[in-house]
Amino acid sequence: MDAVNADTGPERETPRIFVSYAHDCAEHQEQVLAFCALLTRSGVEVHVDAWYTGQRRDWYAWMHEQIDLADFVVVIASPGYRGAGDGTGACHRNPGVRSEAAELRDRLHQDRETWVRILFPVVLPGRSIDEIPRFLQPRCADHFLVTELTEAGIEELLRLFHGVPTHPRPELGPRPGLLPVPGTAPQPLLATTVTLPRDIPAFTGRADQLDELITPGGRAADSVTIYAIDGMPGVGKTAFAVHLAHQLAADYPDGLYFFDLHGHCGAQRPVDPADALQALLLGCGVAAEQIPAGLDERAGMWRDRMAGKRVLLLLDNAANHDQVRPLLPGAPGVLVVLTSRQRLAGLDDLHPLTLGLLPIDESVAMFSRLTRTPPSGHHPDAVARLMRLCGRLPLAIALTAGRLRSHPSWTVDYLAEQLTGSRDRLGELFAGSRSVRAAFELSYRDLTPGQQRLFRRPACTWAPSSTSTPPPRWTTPTRTKPGSTSTRST
Template sequence: METWSDGSRLHLGGAIHERVLLSLLLDPERTVPVSWLVEAAWNDEPPMTATHQVRKAVADLRRRIPHGNDVIVTDGQGYRAVLDDAKLDLVEFGARTAEADRAVADGRPTDAIAALQGALALWRGRMSGLGSTALEAAATRLEERRVTAAEQVFDLCLRAGHAGGLVADLRDLAAQHPFRESLHAQLMLALYRSGRKAEALDEYRKIRELLVEELGIDPGPKLSGLYEAILREAPELDIPTAAVAEPKESAPAPTDLPEPAHIPCTLPYDVADFTGRESELSALLDCMTGGRQPHGRGRVVAIDGMGGSGKTCLTVRAAHQVTAEFPDGQLHIDLHAFTPGESPVLPAAALGSLLGALGVPGDRIPGDLGGRRALWRSQLAQRRMLLVLDNAVDAGQVYPLLPASPGCLVVVTSRERLVDLDGAEWISIGPMAPEDGTRLIEEVLGPVRTAAEPEAVQELVQLCGGLPLALRIAAARLRNRPRWTVRYLVERLHDETRRLKELSAGERSVAATLQLSYQAMDEEHRTAFRLLGLYCDANIDLYAGAALLATDTRDAEQILERLLDVHLLQQTDMAVYRFHDLVRNLARSLSSPATTHDDEMAVERLLAYYWTTTEAACAVLFPGRAQVPASITPHTGELPVFTTQAEARSWFHREHAGLVAAVELADRKGLDRYTVALTRNIVFWLSSVGRFDEFKQLSQLAVAAARRGDDLTPLGSSLSNLGVACWRLGHLDEGIQSAREGRDVATLTGDRCTESHSESMIGLLLTVQGRHDEALPHLERAITLERELGVPRAQAENLSCLSTLHMQRGAYEEAALAARQALEILRSLDYRDNHVMALTDLAFADAGQGRYAEADDHLRQARALCDASSPPGDVALALALSAEVAECLGRSAEAPALAEEALEFAAISDSPTRQAKVENLVGRLFRRRGDFHRAMALHTHAHELATGMQYRSEEAHALYGMAEAAAAFGDAEAAAAHTARAEQLFRFMGVSGQAAWCLTG
């Protein structure tokens, strides 16, 4: 499945996203229940969170598809794909086959053929590797529709008198469906009408043997009757008289034709299992057959791609398909630019071979390049020939071989784009699409083995990076080792230090193929490639490249573009580069295990660049952030400039993977001060966008690095940050432990800033656990320290925490006061995310006091501040409360849509604390609306989340909701048990029964 918008292919997500969207598109404009989507995604073994994962996948798809909210709409208990202006090939297929049916009914067979051919041209291949029984069944139905349409067009063509031109396509389709007798009947008739009676009878023999051996049956009466009719050459099998064209008077009799001359053809063998590359093959064929010769010169088509990408196979496949266009011959020569143990062929030697292939005697071939070039051009004058110059090193090797005849076509393949080959039409070959890679594995390995392990096959394609050479080697190893499973080879390939060694078979080796490209470069570019291998897990832009290579951005771009030209780098965006997975393995092997002084300096330059840039970005994004000294010398090279928060956010989003990779690089190299300092900056952004798992992982690296150092100050701040990550993820006990250790270290070192932050985290985590009396002194201590230190942003955050504590205790006036104080501070700082939460806190306090109009106004302001970069959990909370407030104000029509959107944002937030709170709020809304089944499901899941992390206030709210739903179902015993447990929790938290009742609605 492919999705395109404005000429760019969209990345939709993982397998679950694809299965969900595919399920909707298979039945457009109709509502698909969530239960069916769960079945399509996980068959009969869905996880406990399947429904929420489906909703999360829908939310992701809506964000990734332009105008996604209009394309996928919520409809009752399911979703519906609304196409409107969007184009879906499945719908177009149906429209064209319907048009064909109308044309047949109206007696317009030519129009019917055109419509069916247009429908079949949409076919890109059978859906495979879906991992879903329901979707595989749908794929089978689609295949049946395609074959039926193909049978219909073949039937119409046979009636119209076509025969020989149908044979190849009929053979292919009959081979794909060997038991479909109607296809074999059509093939037999096409062969017979083409004057190939013996082949037609042999086709019957083969299908009869297959049916008897595999199914124990004989061919049906239609096929048997056709066989008998062919044997007796029945007149009814002849081409219909009306379809036979009258012979032209000018057509020469066979005896007038000249004797055929020798037509040279040295094209290599066309591999039988060639698969995929439909778009590249189509583009190449268009260039080979549809171009015009400018100024009387022959055409040149040049194909470039990394080693092992299948350039030669593609070119040979296309060359064999256009031989009729070049009746005077087709020549191929390997110029050995990148052949192990071979030197590039000199132009004079190449011309000698080509002239010999034309039949020129050796004694007539001149010894010098000029003479051979002149003879070559004279031999090709007035000829229409195809010349394939394979594996060229540069334009200088190619130019002497170009013919002058306008009827000739030259196809050049090279690992490097020969930019100085004037007048050439270029086609670049990248990695194969995953579905094409899967088909290639199936072609080599066989359908039985690949069908047994579909997920392992997909992973194998991914590990091979879609490189045809790697895929063929992997498949060949599996074919030659029948006891190996695909999973076994996949596990071997997971070891990146041995992956390239695993991808070798006989004389073929991915490592050797790629290394030839590396060795062909000059020393400057080999050094650059090796340095890039030190940091090869993510994208690299010009600024990072300049830092790593110790140059300016202009020189860095020139070096990176050279590596791009020889396909040792790929370009993901303008001036942004990355390695292909297997090239990355090569680069890493060249950069390890020994690390030179130059390598160490390069790594430090890169890390200093990232630290300096993240400092600048954080200063723009997080005004009022406490300044922490770091023993790092700022980078003095070129840096991106951030004048707005949008620019800083965009840079963080684009460099996200690179920043994480930089921390991991610092950790691997033992550069602990960079690990700590860089992590502190990155986690500020990770927290703001809700990437809490990465937040915790990097914080753990920073804590470990800080423990190795002599200075305790970084340890205190790293432990405090780890506490924040644990809070976001609901790992409350671990968070309290980290925050307390961080506070103790900060107290010991006199780091009052970290001490206040740690006190704040302890207070917040204790609040979440419902230990309000313990939490309050920590929060008050943190606010006092922050006021003394003059860090208003941190003070505002703690006032929000204090507001939450008062809310949980039912002290709404105190909660509102703290929230207003936080707002006053944040307005002066212009810090959006905390501003959103302060407004939401104030709305909670207003709602608790029944002031719904004020709450509605504050929530409207909060939602207006949210955008695509806002933390999903914060957005979810504001939406969920907005739904409840709208219901309370009598705007019931608004509430459901806000609630559903809140649940979708909560599901993608990666924050179980936010998700539990949102699900309880929305569950309460559904209780008010009388939908107790939906309410019970939400409260039950919220209870599971809250119980697992000891989030006692939400655990109690969930229990109250479950009690009310159980009572509505008539289960008084369960209702009483849930109520008793909820009241026990509220007593533990020091909340009165009346306050508890207000809190739960």
């Protein structure tokens, strides 16, 4: 293994990898070294602790240097590494691994944004995800499953090391010319404002709710029409509203406006109505020096600008009706689409729509579209089980599909085992800044202390199952005559 540890100059054309592992047994060591040799033959510069060669050095300084110089740090999952990394193993076992794990854990916590991209565990053939140390469990860092020690088995790792996308974009052909339509002349472009986000290509299901709102009879001709879409965090309110707006875009040629009110956003406070009106007026062409300072004056100018126009206004993530009311135009021909986690009952003449969880068949269809696999690509029972573990929540389904899409070697059953065996299923469902846990924490934070206590109470209840036993019934002593030992159940 001297070639594995060969030093190179500062100019490197190959990625430099530091492999951290525990010497559980001779067979495990041979497997790790075979893995390192396979990486080396595939054009990767691998550095692994070679204490078994008899080389004498300041090991602690050497370890820090290797971590500092590495482009990626790989942790090999094993029972010994899990015990040393979690501090549950024998004190005399793997002291070096304890130091390495402590150093890596500190770096991950101090600069998570950097280290979550370059530090990850690898599960070799015959090993289990349960052998990953707790600080590197899947909710804290990504991991890679090597099914076999061949070039095909490490293909996903090599793509990461060499910076090759897992799903490269296809080459685009020449742009086709537009054929003229007989009997028509070129028309000038309309000076309209369009700030809608892009439509969701993988939008799936909710056909009945869409039909209900797209039907022209549901929109008033003599007043402003307001669609208020509410639902729990992660249920897909914004995606539904944006998709609806794109479906109706042709009916509103004078403008398609989108504005995020940040009603439930951990990084920002809810947008003040006066600030929202300023942004909307700027968007429709009003010069900054012409915008009045007062809220009422801005609201009046906004209503005047919208008068006589057919405009669609999508106000996303509203905190409450007081935030929304000043932003509503007053003339007919305008459609307002609101999304909020709360039911905005304080607004008059609105059309409420509550989005629930997806049915199981629509959940499976959404998962298949997001993973870019046909319905026959996975066993239907396995996908249905995974969807139930995701709670049929669109945000959870999207995050789960993204994990499977970015790990071609994973299977649906393997992903379901991760969610089933995790003690923190919400923590498993994340991707970058998107997280199911964060979505629920924001709503929980807005509850009153009494509502938060009521929300926590169901977690303290006992639910019977085929293997569980009921909790003991508490008893309190009753007043009895001297010498009696009677008790009363409560």
